[in-house]
Amino acid sequence: MWFFNSVIGKIFDILFLPFRGLSPWVAMIVISFLTGLLMLFIFRHTSNQEGIRRIKNKIKAHLLELRLYKDSLAQQLTSQGKILSANFKYFSYALKPMLVMIIPVMLILIQLNLWFGSHSLDIGDEALVKVKLMEGTNPLQTDIRLEVPPGIAVETPPLRIEDEGEIDWRLRATEKGIHNILFRYHDETFTKSVAVGQNRLSKIAVLKPGKGLLEQAFNPGEKPLPKNAPIESVEITYPGRRMNLFGWRIHWLIAYFGLSIVFGFAFRGVIKVEI
Amino acid sequence: MNHPIRRRDFIKSSLRAASLLALGTWCGLVTKAQGKKATSRKVIILGFDGMDPRLTDMWMKEGKLPAFQRLTVQGGFHSLGTSIPPQSPVAWSNFITGMNPGGHGIFDFIHRDPKTYIPTFSASATEDASKTIRVGNFVLPIKGGTVKNLRQGKAFWQILEEHDIPATIFKIPANYPPVSSKERTLSGMGTPDLLGSYGRFRYYTTEPKEIQEDIGGGEVHLVYVIGNRVEAKLPGPINTFKKDRPEAEIDFKVFIDPQNPVAKVVIQDQEFILGEKEWSGWKRVRFPLIPSQSVTGICMFYLKEVRPNFKLYVSPINVDPGNPALPISTPESYAKELEKKFGPFFTKGLPADTSALENEILDEEEFLEQDDFVLEESRAMLDYELGRFDSGLFFYYISSTDQRQHMFWRMLDEKHPAYDPALAKKFGGVIENTYREADRILDHVLGKIDKDTVVLVMSDHGFNPFNRGFNLNTWLRQNGYLRLRNEFKQEDLEIGFPSTDWSKTKAFGLGLNGLYINQKGREAEGIVQPGPDKENLVREIARKLEEFTDPKTGEKVVLKAYVARDVYSGAHVDEAPDIVLGFNRGYRISFKSPLGRVPKDVLEDNRAKWSGDHMGAAEIMPGILLANQPFKAESPALCDLTATIMDVFGIEKPEGMIGKTIFE
Numbered sequence: 024m025w026f027f028n029s030v031i032g033k034i035f036d037i038l039f040l041p042f043r044g045l046s047p048w049v050a051m052i053v054i055s056f057l058t059g060l061l062m063l064f065i066f067r068h069t070s071n072q073e074g075i076r077r078i079k080n081k082i083k084a085h086l087l088e089l090r091l092y093k094d095s096l097a098q099q100l101t102s103q104g105k106i107l108s109a110n111f112k113y114f115s116y117a118l119k120p121m122l123v124m125i126i127p128v129m130l131i132l133i134q135l136n137l138w139f140g141s142h143s144l145d146i147g148d149e150a151l152v153k154v155k156l157m158e159g160t161n162p163l164q165t166d167i168r169l170e171v172p173p174g175i176a177v178e179t180p181p182l183r184i185e186d187e188g189e190i191d192w193r194l195r196a197t198e199k200g201i202h203n204i205l206f207r208y209h210d211e212t213f214t215k216s217v218a219v220g221q222n223r224l225s226k227i228a229v230l231k232p233g234k235g236l237l238e239q240a241f242n243p244g245e246k247p248l249p250k251n252a253p254i255e256s257v258e259i260t261y262p263g264r265r266m267n268l269f270g271w272r273i274h275w276l277i278a279y280f281g282l283s284i285v286f287g288f289a290f291r292g293v294i295k296v297e298i
Numbered sequence: 299m300n301h302p303i304r305r306r307d308f309i310k311s312s313l314r315a316a317s318l319l320a321l322g323t324w325c326g327l328v329t330k331a332q333g334k335k336a337t338s339r340k341v342i343i344l345g346f347d348g349m350d351p352r353l354t355d356m357w358m359k360e361g362k363l364p365a366f367q368r369l370t371v372q373g374g375f376h377s378l379g380t381s382i383p384p385q386s387p388v389a390w391s392n393f394i395t396g397m398n399p400g401g402h403g404i405f406d407f408i409h410r411d412p413k414t415y416i417p418t419f420s421a422s423a424t425e426d427a428s429k430t431i432r433v434g435n436f437v438l439p440i441k442g443g444t445v446k447n448l449r450q451g452k453a454f455w456q457i458l459e460e461h462d463i464p465a466t467i468f469k470i471p472a473n474y475p476p477v478s479s480k481e482r483t484l485s486g487m488g489t490p491d492l493l494g495s496y497g498r499f500r501y502y503t504t505e506p507k508e509i510q511e512d513i514g515g516g517e518v519h520l521v522y523v524i525g526n527r528v529e530a531k532l533p534g535p536i537n538t539f540k541k542d543r544p545e546a547e548i549d550f551k552v553f554i555d556p557q558n559p560v561a562k563v564v565i566q567d568q569e570f571i572l573g574e575k576e577w578s579g580w581k582r583v584r585f586p587l588i589p590s591q592s593v594t595g596i597c598m599f600y601l602k603e604v605r606p607n608f609k610l611y612v613s614p615i616n617v618d619p620g621n622p623a624l625p626i627s628t629p630e631s632y633a634k635e636l637e638k639k640f641g642p643f644f645t646k647g648l649p650a651d652t653s654a655l656e657n658e659i660l661d662e663e664e665f666l667e668q669d670d671f672v673l674e675e676s677r678a679m680l681d682y683e684l685g686r687f688d689s690g691l692f693f694y695y696i697s698s699t700d701q702r703q704h705m706f707w708r709m710l711d712e713k714h715p716a717y718d719p720a721l722a723k724k725f726g727g728v729i730e731n732t733y734r735e736a737d738r739i740l741d742h743v744l745g746k747i748d749k750d751t752v753v754l755v756m757s758d759h760g761f762n763p764f765n766r767g768f769n770l771n772t773w774l775r776q777n778g779y780l781r782l783r784n785e786f787k788q789e790d791l792e793i794g795f796p797s798t799d800w801s802k803t804k805a806f807g808l809g810l811n812g813l814y815i816n817q818k819g820r821e822a823e824g825i826v827q828p829g830p831d832k833e834n835l836v837r838e839i840a841r842k843l844e845e846f847t848d849p850k851t852g853e854k855v856v857l858k859a860y861v862a863r864d865v866y867s868g869a870h871v872d873e874a875p876d877i878v879l880g881f882n883r884g885y886r887i888s889f890k891s892p893l894g895r896v897p898k899d900v901l902e903d904n905r906a907k908w909s910g911d912h913m914g915a916a917e918i919m920p921g922i923l924l925a926n927q928p929f930k931a932e933s934p935a936l937c938d939l940t941a942t943i944m945d946v947f948g949i950e951k952p953e954g955m956i957g958k959t960i961f962e
């Protein structure tokens with residue numbers, strides 16, 4: 024899984040490389056544009072283009088009927104019924120491309136969440152590091168030590184929550200950089216990255232996964248923990264990020280889907296796709 | 299018919315609820331702040347609430363206030379005549395309008411409704427939405443409620459604005475809600491918390507505790523630690539959208555480490571860890587009201603103790619300046635602008651939690667830590683405003699001088715009933731340090747101004763000890779002016795006079811300095827005929843009050859009993875108390891008296907931490923005035939400063955303004 028994740032991750036790293044110093048909107052527009060094209064491409068090759076063209080013409084005809092026979096209630100109802108059934112048919116034609124698109128779109132979304140989902144810590148910010156232990160591991164009897172490099176300070180002793188199998192510390196960011204904090208458990212060590220002062224476009228791995236495949240699939244930003252660690256995941260509570268649109272704070276997902284759809288529609292003629 | 303009401307209910311009913319859900323009604327257009335004229339002369343006024351001329355003079359002479367000293371040499375230092383009575387809302391209203399209370403209509407923190415004898419807050423009033431519809435369990439406002447500033451007369455920055463002179467007014471007291479203006483103004487003292495009260499802390503503990511509400515509000519929530527976890531609720535504003543008007547509330551959890559002194563608070567989508575004796579900084583909380591409406595507020599958590607007893611303090615929930623549910627600034631965007639720049643900040647009128655200190659929820663150290671946050675925030679904003687101040691007037695206010703003198707005066711005086719030598723050793727320097735802080739602020743300002751800037755440093759009143767409390771209604775009862783229905787009853791501790799026999803009562807005390815005649819035709823059950831009867835009665839009571847001495851000390855309790863007609867002028871004189879008590883040094887109204895209680899004894903020792911005060915006769919309670927250019931006035935007073943502002947900008951003094959410029 025990690026091999027797969029790191030390959031996809033690299034693609035996005037390279038893709039976003041030119042935009043790292045710029046406003047996140049630039050990367051957002053580029054990725055939305057590419058996604059729009061990708062969707063059109065998939066749509067063109069997986070949908071019944073001829074069928075869609077026919078069904079759309081049919082709907083247009085029925086709409087015309089509606090207008091022409093305004094006074095005949097019976098005709099109105101028939102036309103409306105036909106429009107409805109044509110719509111169903113249209114959706115059935117679009118179903119296949121949708122199914123084909125789900126997987127790549129999911130992969131893109133998971134990657135984009137790394138880039139747009141969280142804000143790195145500012146200098147002076149505090150955050151929690153939350154270590155979730157394997158089920159059945161008692162945090163009171165698990166001696167995990169936390170060591171931090173310069174740039175990060177640990178401000179509290181471990182807070183152990185028995186019911187949740189969790190150990191938390193409070194960190195404070197003191198210097199800019201991508202820092203690796205280190206956990207020591209018996210003779211083993213493992214790390215988690217903490218991003219500080221990465222204010223423009225940057226990749227932020229909120230959670231470092233453990234063995235679970237699904238967890239790994241959804242958190243591809245950092246190499247999973249070694250198999251023998253008694254830990255399920257390590258998480259940093261980064262502040263959530265919002266895109267700033269003329270003072271409106273909007274979630275990146277909204278920006279992304281909005282832009283992708285706009286690009287898709289704008290370029291459907293260029294690529295000659297019937298949607 | 300009067301129903302006994304408890305102080306809590308009184309506070310709730312007077313201020314709460316409605317105010318909040320006036321959502322939308324006051325959100326006017328966001329206008330560009332500032333008049334446009336670039337003025338050649340500029341004015342900066344620093345208002346240090348409660349700074350006392352004797353202390354200032356003493357520490358200046360000891361060389362502890364070098365910036366004040368510099369200003370004294372440059373322009374001058376004088377005591378500044380205060381208002382009658384010298385309460386902050388009254389005094390600042392004098393300054394804001396250039397009138398006395400007869401003109402601006404604010405006579406006391408507390409006024410009364412003559413129809414019910416029930417105390418009301420003098421500064422602002424809120425009205426529920428006037429039109430509502432009910433949908434199931436919800437009551438939806440069609441026309442929003444409003445909150446109204448009760449001060450009459452124009453504020454000086456409104457007059458400046460008429461002449462196109464820009465002004466920035468930072469937290470001036472007695473300006474909530476801020477009067478309409480295009481200038482940048484942020485409301486100060488008088489601004490409620492999100493609950494509509496003057497500040498209610500929450501205290502979550504495993505150790506039961508009683509709260510004394512005379513000095514301010516708060517609530518103790520008894521909680522249990524089960525499996526190293528505490529579950530509790532944070533109550534918010536009254537949800538006026540719902541039929542039975544419940545309190546909106548938020549659940550939160552606290553996880554405690556079984557050995558280490560740390561705890562994690564999980565509230566809504568936030569989690570944070572606090573070590574013992576740590577503050578959380580501002581946390582934003584959202585109270586859902588109905589599916590489409592919610593209000594946000596900001597509060598601070600303080601983990602006082604983890605073991606053996608769990609103790610968590612939550613500050614009063616302040617109006618969120620980033621998303622204000624109440625009108626706290628003009629234009630509305632000004633508070634948001636400051637929030638964007640500095641993050642959340644104290645918006646509640648008097649931010650220091652004196653009530654938590656009084657009730658030993660916070661100790662002296664913790665109280666000061668919190669009040670230091672207030673100072674820190676204000677200093678940052680001072681810098682910001684100074685940085686862009688290039689024309690017109692800038693007023694800047696500091697509350698800590700007042701609040702700390704109230705709470706730490708007991709450390710200065712061995713004779714104070716609440717004096718504690720150990721505490722005095724540790725905190726005896728707090729007031730002096732606060733004056734030094736004021737000096738540093740002044741020094742900073744003086745370093746930033748050019749030669750065309752007039753700097754005025756002022757306080758609204760001075761300070762003196764509060765050793766003995768006077769129960770005015772008890773005194774009136776003993777002198778035959780006030781009767782209880784049951785004559786043998788030793789005392790009556792309900793507020794709002796539920797057991798008073800109005801048919802035999804000629805006068806009653808209400809508010810911090812006020813005495814009212816039970817006048818026929820004015821009070822609901824008045825018996826004293828207006829005219830000569832009343833006139834004679836007023837003079838008689840005033841004389842007796844001034845003659846009255848404290849059997850314990852042999853000193854006079856009331857130095858001056860001002861007859862309203864003699865000392866007030868303006869359109870609102872008729873609303874004034876008939877007599878205003880000016881106490882002697884060391885004396886003040888008791889904590890029980892202002893809301894109409896009749897305790898057993900006329901005088902009592904003040905054992906509260908609230909140990910300094912300023913309810914004295916105006917003659918012994920002046921504030922301070924310093925300027926960076928010589929002034930000639932022989933006995934300058936608050937109203938004269940308003941006239942001075944007009945003078946500096948060459949504006950003719952409007953009708954009703956009674957002062958004279960200090961520069962002539």
Ligand SMILES: [Zn+2]
Pocket residue numbers: 348386700701704912
């Ligand atoms: Zn005061």
